[in-house]
Amino acid sequence: MKGRRGLVMGVANNRSIAWGIAKSCHAQGAELAFTYQGEALEKRVRPLAAELDAAVVGHCDVTDPATIDQVFEEVKRVWGGLDFLVHCIAFSDKDELTGRYIETSADNFNKSLFISCYSFTAIAQRAEKLMQSGGAMLTLTYYGAEKWMPHYNVMGVAKAALEASVRYLAADLGPTGIRVNAVSAGPIKTLAASGIGDFRYILKWNELNSPLRRTVTIDEVGDVGMYLVSDLSRGVTGEIHHVDAGYHVVGMKNPDAPDL
Numbered sequence: 507m508k509g510r511r512g513l514v515m516g517v518a519n520n521r522s523i524a525w526g527i528a529k530s531c532h533a534q535g536a537e538l539a540f541t542y543q544g545e546a547l548e549k550r551v552r553p554l555a556a557e558l559d560a561a562v563v564g565h566c567d568v569t570d571p572a573t574i575d576q577v578f579e580e581v582k583r584v585w586g587g588l589d590f591l592v593h594c595i596a597f598s599d600k601d602e603l604t605g606r607y608i609e610t611s612a613d614n615f616n617k618s619l620f621i622s623c624y625s626f627t628a629i630a631q632r633a634e635k636l637m638q639s640g641g642a643m644l645t646l647t648y649y650g651a652e653k654w655m656p657h658y659n660v661m662g663v664a665k666a667a668l669e670a671s672v673r674y675l676a677a678d679l680g681p682t683g684i685r686v687n688a689v690s691a692g693p694i695k696t697l698a699a700s701g702i703g704d705f706r707y708i709l710k711w712n713e714l715n716s717p718l719r720r721t722v723t724i725d726e727v728g729d730v731g732m733y734l735v736s737d738l739s740r741g742v743t744g745e746i747h748h749v750d751a752g753y754h755v756v757g758m759k760n761p762d763a764p765d766l
């Protein structure tokens with residue numbers, strides 16, 4: 507990854523999946539730039555960026571397209587181009603990440619899909635212009651896109667749309683040598699995950715029932731993320747790569763697991 511420059515969007519703190527990916531890319535020699543969402547997170551992101559000698563290219567709230575433009579103008583000013591992009595951004599009103607999906611409000615549906623799905627396309631539009639000699643884009647998804655999960659609700663619908671966008675973006679950008687992939691991570695205790703109802707139960711269920719009988723860490727997701735934005739995966743695009751201790755292959759409860 508030496509000589510490669512990547513923009514990492516979605517670091518909130520040192521438990522963020524984006525931070526795991528950034529650490530792994532940095533360990534392989536990549537040069538990084540971070541964005542942050544608002545002043546409160548800026549205070550957390552700046553010291554983390556300093557740890558990796560990374561640039562901080564500004565505030566970005568994806569609901570305000572002007573802030574996306576400003577970030578990409580800054581990346582262009584500092585680097586002139588971009589080799590890879592890491593998108594780790596999702597949001598839904600936590601009042602609707604519990605109970606029944608059928609209760610989803612139109613307002614939260616639009617907001618969740620816009621922030622968690624459309625933002626990747628909006629950012630890809632800007633990143634494409636800076637990837638003149640090819641590149642790689644990565645986003646983060648969850649198994650709740652493929653199967654029903656308790657409380658995941660509208661986020662499952664947003665992630666399904668995000669996974670479809672990975673395939674459409676891969677087809678659009680492939681001819682210019684830009685690859686687009688996603689990591690489908692198993693449940694990890696992060697700020698975003700703490701908004702999901704009964705998250706501890708989901709973690710425990712995965713630990714008891716996944717083939718590896720454990721959950722995954724941001725470092726494990728980080729290493730696969732690094733692989734997907736590096737030349738090691740140069741023949742891979744449009745892929746949803748599970749990093750979930752194998753949970754997605756399981757069809758039934760492990761009969762040896764205790765009842766929860």
Ligand code: NAD
Nearest residue numbers: 516517518522523543567568595596646693694696697698
């Ligand atoms: P996190 O809270 O550390 O990161 C979420 C990030 O989204 C934050 O940095 C936040 O600032 C950003 N964000 C939210 N709304 C935004 C907006 N309007 N504009 C710009 N940024 C915004 O949590 P995380 O778990 O590391 O989440 C990263 C990604 O990983 C998300 O897409 C999430 O759905 C996905 N994911 C998480 C898990 C898990 O169990 N933690 C599993 C699979 C996938």
